[in-house]
Amino acid sequence: MDQLLPADFEPTSRVLKRAQYEAFAFSVLDGDIRVRNESHENPANHEYRVSVVDGIPATCECPADAAYEGPCKHRVAIAIRSRILELVTKVQVVADGGTTANDRCEPAESDQCDCDKLDDEFPCWNCVRTGRKTLPEK
Incomplete structure (x- = not known):
């Protein structure tokens, strides 16, 4: 089991x-x-x-x-x-509109998240959703 x-x-x-x-x-x-x-x-x-x-x-x-x-x-x-x-x-x-621990963007002390894997213009979805970063206007 x-x-x-x-x-x-x-x-x-x-x-x-x-x-x-x-x-x-x-x-x-x-x-x-x-x-x-x-x-x-x-x-x-x-x-x-x-x-x-x-x-x-x-x-x-x-x-x-x-x-x-x-x-x-x-x-x-x-x-x-x-x-x-x-x-x-x-x-x-x-x-229910909640989040799980995996949904939250909680960068380590170095302030890194999935954004470092993306183009400089686009942040990761977790950063956008949590308000840490915004999408470019272009």
Whole structure:
């Protein structure tokens, strides 16, 4: 597993095993994740939207998530894959108008950023966006 499960996230061992070995495909949808189970003969009939809240897969549209106690295999499949959670969290931050650490231009003490890799006339996008530099008028 990529990461440890949250403390209150207690799947059954059967659900955890299935979340690990079934062939899931993931797509980011407006801050949520579509989980498609490619293990089935007709995967299109086995895809569900999972909502992520504060970095935790909170709800799933699948029947099992509503019918049983504990998280379904789709939520667990996301929870054990930290890169999927990181990606959806970044999408949520951007969709909310925020920024992530990678979006900010915070040059080192030498005051260097991506501008030094560009033509002298054009600053990097982070410097323009943060107001450190402006685009040329030409």
